Amino acid sequence: MKCYDCEEVFENESSKGILEQMYPHYMKEHAEIITNASEEEKSAWMEKFNADFDAAPEM
Numbered sequence: 001m002k003c004y005d006c007e008e009v010f011e012n013e014s015s016k017g018i019l020e021q022m023y024p025h026y027m028k029e030h031a032e033i034i035t036n037a038s039e040e041e042k043s044a045w046m047e048k049f050n051a052d053f054d055a056a057p058e059m
């Protein structure tokens with residue numbers, strides 16, 4: 001899966017594995033997005049992430 005905010009790509013067989021890669025990436029590269037996000041925006045992000053992961057082809 002591609003980062004929503006840059007061209008970085010993450011590959012893992014589980015959504016949890018991708019999140020574990022994405023989280024430090026967001027903290028490093030997009031910290032202002034995380035720190036400015038409301039709880040509502042965060043849960044919307046998670047919903048989109050889970051839907052996109054389910055829609056992604058098997059790796």
Ligand SMILES: [Zn+2]
Nearest residue numbers: 003005006008
């Ligand atoms: Zn990124």
